[in-house]
Amino acid sequence: MITLYAFGSCPDFAKGLTRDLRVRWALEEAGLPYETVLIDYAASRSSAHLELNPFGQVPAVQAAGLPTFESGAIVLQIAENSETLLPSHPGARAAAISWMFAALNSIEPMLLGLLDADIFHAREPWAKEMRAAMEARATKRLALLEAHLENREYVTGQFTAADLLMTTVLRMLRHTDLLKRFPSVSALKERCEARPAFQKALADQLSSLDEVIGAQAR
Known part of the structure; x- marks a missing residue:
């Protein structure tokens, strides 16, 4: 199972634009299962998260105990196992x-x-x-x-x-x-x-933000 770390909130103008969307989309195109861990700014500066991303940013992923950060690097890693994303020729x-x-x-x-x-x-x-x-x-x-x-x-x-x-x-x-x-x-x-993979990734990202906002309101 791949674990994706993303922020649980963002300004309205950034909804649907944050870089974890790239990773979600790539995972959907590749057909790989994943779980999402939503963090806040304080958690992004924790020692645990800095082990995943030394700059305290998201997205970051962890698979088989190995962390990868920077959205481009993560997408490339996913693509290497997907003929759809990265052809073998x-x-x-x-x-x-x-x-x-x-x-x-x-x-x-x-x-x-x-x-x-x-x-x-x-x-x-x-x-x-x-x-x-x-x-x-x-x-x-x-x-x-x-x-x-x-x-x-x-x-x-x-x-x-x-x-x-x-x-x-x-x-x-x-x-x-x-x-x-x-x-x-x-x-x-x-x-x-x-x-379809983009639509699914976008809907999941926006839904996760809505869930966090709803939880905070309660």
Whole structure:
């Protein structure tokens, strides 16, 4: 049994965006059973959790007594045991892994700049001054992704863990209309969000937050 550690609460704007969704989705695609342990901020700083993730973050997983942290590393670990997420053909496998890292290293940092400006630091003067530049950076990177996706349903031609990670990254822009400028990118996101495994993972994540809120209210 795989144990997934995730936060039991988050701000409204972050519901459906927190990185444990990536792990839940990968586990659903791979057909692997798991249990979820919900923690709060205080527990994330406990010595027990720091053994799982030295930065006190989530998600983290434990399987067969071995901890793994960082959502990308966890998804890769899951994908290595799933033909759906990571094909066995050497060329297709190499492409999928490359695009997994591209989602996290080439796309996500550019989009996080907009989250910083629009949500996390919206009241800071620098955020208003820098927003145009941050949007330009995000737009430039999304344009390159759009060009790659032209005539492709998925980033490597077939659904893999690369599309899973890319979709969770693109979802960070849901407070903007930026993706409307990129029809192929938007179509990829919508196609992946329609997958039953994604719908199950999202519903379970949101349900777990609702259960915690209900318990606190009682």
